[in-house]
Amino acid sequence: MITATDLEVRAGARTLLAAPGDALRVAPGDRIGLVGRNGAGKTTTLRILAGETQPYAGHIRSSGPIGYLPQDPKEGDLDVLAKNRVLSARGLDEILAAMARQQGYMEAAFDDKHRDKAIAKYSRLEERFAALGGYVAESDAARICNSLGLPDRVLAQPLHTLSGGQRRRIELARILFGASDGSGKSDMTLLLDEPTNHLDADSIHWLREFLQNHEGGLIVISHDVDLLADVVNRVWFLDAVRGEADVYNMGWTRYLDARATDEQRRKRERANAEKKASALRTQAAKLGAKATKAAAAHQMIRRAERMMEELDEVRVDDKTAHIRFPEPAACGRTPLTAKELTKVYGSLEIFTGVDLAIDKGSRVVVLGLNGAGKTTLLRLLAGTEEPDLGEVIPGYGLKLGYFAQEHDTLDDEATVWENIRHLAPDAGEQDLRGLLGAFMFTGPQLEQPAGTLSGGEKTRLALAGLVSSAANVLLLDEPTNNLDPISREQVLGALRSYTGAVVLVTHDPGAAAALDPERVILLPDGTEDHWSDEYQEIIELA
CATH class of the missing domain: 3.40.50.300 (P-loop containing nucleotide triphosphate hydrolases)
Known part of the structure; x- marks a missing residue:
């Protein structure tokens, strides 16, 4: 579970999000779609909730494990085998490495005493390995990897030999393996930033089913509308205009209708307020010409100003980049x-x-x-x-x-x-x-x-x-x-x-x-x- 209290998110001097109170909460069973235009602060907010960086103000409380998939994972040691990177989610990679070392000691032992010592250590490691799921867990990891388009030959390679897309899928597999006991039951909160990048259609279909069955919390950033429609039961909309988060406790389709209704309501409220404020200012101008009515005119102006200040900003059309490649430089026939x-x-x-x-x-x-x-x-x-x-x-x-x-x-x-x-x-x-x-x-x-x-x-x-x-x-x-x-x-x-x-x-x-x-x-x-x-x-x- 994660709770953000009085959260304020900034990028430099720019305020991306101000969420007073405990409005942003993730409980087991919550499958939240974090949405908003590019630059609204979705990725920054997710990093803060994951504990990767600190908010400008407020604090984050979390209980239970968190599985965080950033857009650009930094895997650390690229010499590690892909399989071991996945198994590291449950600490199995270190146990297997230790078991392999003890096997080597057993084979190289020059007397019974040293061999018995290595055997005893190996047995204790094997018991621990079995307690954590052992070879069944290895099979579970392989199943998840195969479902994400990562065959055994890829799992046997060091990370540095893999493409960027393969390494990102290894990170996704590691997180899902850590969140699963084979049935999808887990108290882990998953924070996934664009998890369908580099996945084929079959893998995306499998991922949707996995997330639908995940019993822990989930926040997902995705431009895959089908995934959002199939998976999420709540939506946090980061409004880049107002710098606020609108929380919708409903699925994706109902959210789209509710958000459109909210935007229309804000436009009507602003239009009505502007009309009333304009009438107050006109009346104040008339009264202001008379010295005896100056105080009343001033009160009318202040009332008009307060009326406008209390309104939510009306959403304007999202800005878009104006991308056009210039005329290319002159070159030969085959550059x-x-x-x-x-x-x-x-x-x-x-x-x-x-x-x-x-x-x-x-x-x-x-x-x-x-x-x-x-x-x-x-x-x-x-x-x-x-x-x-x-x-x-x-x-x-x-x-x-x-x-x-x-x-x-x-x-x-x-x-x-x-x-x-x-x-x-x-x-x-x-x-x-x-x-x-x-x-x-x-x-x-x-x-x-x-x-x-x-x-x-x-x-x-x-x-x-x-x-x-x-x-x-x-x-x-x-x-x-x-x-x-x-x-x-x-x-x-x-x-x-x-x-x-x-x-x-x-x-x-x-x-x-x-x-x-x-x-x-x-x-x-x-x-x-x-x-x-x-x-x-x-x-x-x-």
Whole structure:
């Protein structure tokens, strides 16, 4: 259970949320959808509830375990096996490692005394392992992983060999494994920020059922409307206009109707109050001309002011980023070529001998199963990672723009302003301020550290850097992740009108359709083919 008391959330000097009293409470059985436009403070609020950061004011009380999935998990030791990372949710990884050490001691013992000592320690560890569910728990972990599209071969690999999407699913599996005894019964409170990112349709369906059956508390941030409709029984709406949280103790469909009714009520109340206030001011002006009526006129003016102050702000249309890629810089016929690209992590071969030529203005989609090397290929093309064999050859006039799925191009410690200055060092200050304004970064937000931004805000900042670059080849790795529907449409519109070359990795069928690609690269084989409706259907089914 979690209770936030007199919570105030700020990003720099900007107040995101003020929630007096104990309005924000999570009890067992509560399945809460935390919603609001990008930048409203959803991710920051979730981090505070998880204990990852402190609120500006107020305090958080929690009882029972918490399982927190951030948008950008920081896994720590990337040399650990994926399987052991999942098992660590119940402490089983350390016990298994200790059992393996004692087995080694038993085999290496040079006398009965040392062997018996190792056997005794092994037996005690095995008893503890069994008490925590033992091999049944291992099977449960494997079941959860497989349901999230993580087969045994992936679980046997170190984390550093996995794609960003696979690592995020490992983190989700670890949290769900910690919250489950195999039946979904748990007192754990789950705090999940965009849990369906990188999941295919079957995994999303399984996750919905898991969350529906979870008996602990749940807060979920998601742009997956179907998941919200199927899972949540309460909604917290963070209103970015008023800086408040509206709590709706109802499911998603009823919430949509109730919120629309509330907005209409606020508009009517404001219209009526403005009409009355205007009449009071008119009457005060008439009385004010007479010295004997000055006091009465002053009281009327104060009454009109109080009437307006007591009103809730009327919701205005959400601001949207105005995204448009500029005319790309001049370049040769084939600005980017790759020959015999090969990438290997340890004994794991990601792909081998991949060739491709990106012609001026060409539009290419990279397809493959999770872990096939899509993100790795873009990193090689961007020069942020080196191939083990082969080479990337820049053509005449090449100007690359790279959008990283994990926002690797941003410095979390630097401010929004410092990041855009780094991404566009040759641009003028006024041009950059205007650009950031078009991407909805203004005033105090410019001094906000990038690490405190939501996933959607990081996406907008990274895209602003691309817009400032006048790139003629864009490498885009899941550019629509974490975006609200309005911002997503802005990105898709920019893709449609961009005249440079694009290499796109996406699970979003709308992004592929907006790009209107000519070719597809299939990984891990590196096979090239003409784009067809068949490939569009593959993305839609993924």
